[in-house]
Amino acid sequence: MHSWTLTRPELGMRFIWFKNYTSLFTSSLFWAAFLKTVIFAAVAVGLEMCLGFALALLFNREFKGKSIFFPLILIPMITTPIVVGLIWRYMFNGEFGLVSWILQLIGVTEYTLLSNPLTALPAIIFVDVWHWTPFVFLLSLARLAALPKSPFEAAKIDGASTWQTFKWVTFPMMKSVLLIALLLRTMDVFKLFDEIFIMTQGGPGDATELISLEIYRQTFRYFNMGKGAALAIVMLIVIIIISRIYLRVFEKQESVTEG
């Protein structure tokens, strides 16, 4: 709630009530960043959930080579975020990147994904999906493996089809863990910074400027501490709401596993 610009120390810290907030809510840049974050969260987390869960269902059986394939899939998740950004910036490079080469092979003309404002956001969503699908996969698989056997046997005896078993037996039992994965991932999207920073720095223009990058730009580029802090507070409120829901699910889950 202060007007505080580090580049102009003679102005000092002035108390300006809610001006930082009102200027925030009326600025189109804020709403654009907010909208992009929401789109990013919806698409990326949606894809991660579907792919991760599908992959877990696929892996939930015995087959040869499982113990080799399984850890290989988990590698993106434990790769340092900054290196993830590095890898994909290299892959997306228009002159010698692997992805650009593949795109050219299949006849796409717009193959410099990261420097085109239209494709930059989908590209970083893609990277996020690559990075975090293994996380959803791991959580789902752990839960799938721990499910009791008897409901499945009962369903089989009753003559349920594979789809019916999935819909009425597997899915309801998986709901809580999927919800946990969903909430954790959504919170992470709001935190996301490293990968985007190294790949596009929010550009080209402001095509990939999510809220966390906007905070960074306001505070550490324009040295506008008050506005950056106001943005951070708004973001915090969103995160707190999500984490309250998370904790409620968590408590429920705890009582289920204990009881």
Next chain:
Amino acid sequence: MESERSTLYWVVFYSVIVVTVIFFFFPVVYLFMTSLKSRLDIYVMPPKFFFVPTVQAWIDAFTKKPLFHYFFNSIIVSFGSTVVSLVFGTLAAYALARFKIKGSKDISFFILSMRMFPPIAAAIPIFLWMSKFNLLDTRFGLICAYTVFNLAFVVWMMREFIMAIPEELEEAAMVDGLTRMQAFRKILLPLLKPSLVAVAIFCIIFSWSEFLFAFLLTQTEAKTMPVVICEFITWREVTWEQVSAAGSALIFPVLAFSFFVQKYLVRGLSFGAVKE
């Protein structure tokens, strides 16, 4: 049941598996491959998959910039903050798990929410404090910043591990004349050892990979590896073979460490919300 499935089923099944594995695994391999390429082999289209490997890029990367110094910084900071968080975190977790404290559940959840806190939002106050206390660009400052986040994780995880150990063990020891601290040290700690190791590795991996704070709070002396990697990338020129070498050097320890915590991976990543 599985043997009744047709050959076609298995062909499709394995192709899907192999394609996904390649999708997730190959980019990391490709990074390593790039670090072994010569400059001529990198700047070509189509990308080369077969080339004469050379370690020139590794030598260049480690000699042109004082990478060993930054590597050392990374090690000091990760281990420093891990040790501090483990000592205080385990004690706090013990208190939360064993004593009847009013609102201890709320305290636990409050601590957990620290971990969910977006670092960029915490960056502003931390940056201002650090500059006030002259801790900018020191390894100690960075250790403090990481401890905030690691501590939350340690408390949360250790509380759960301690609660899983029956309280009667310590009570019996205390009846036999040990003080509470002795009971904690001699009875509980040995039992917690494997969990402590797992939690410690998670903290190390986290601090090792952290970028934002390292980037904002350091300038020259205390820089850690992720920050240096970011510096390899300038708008003018990127020395891809060198930055790949530095990147590979950064993720190797993480991959190796993760191998040891496989068993705890799910628990650690979901804050114990999902148990194996």
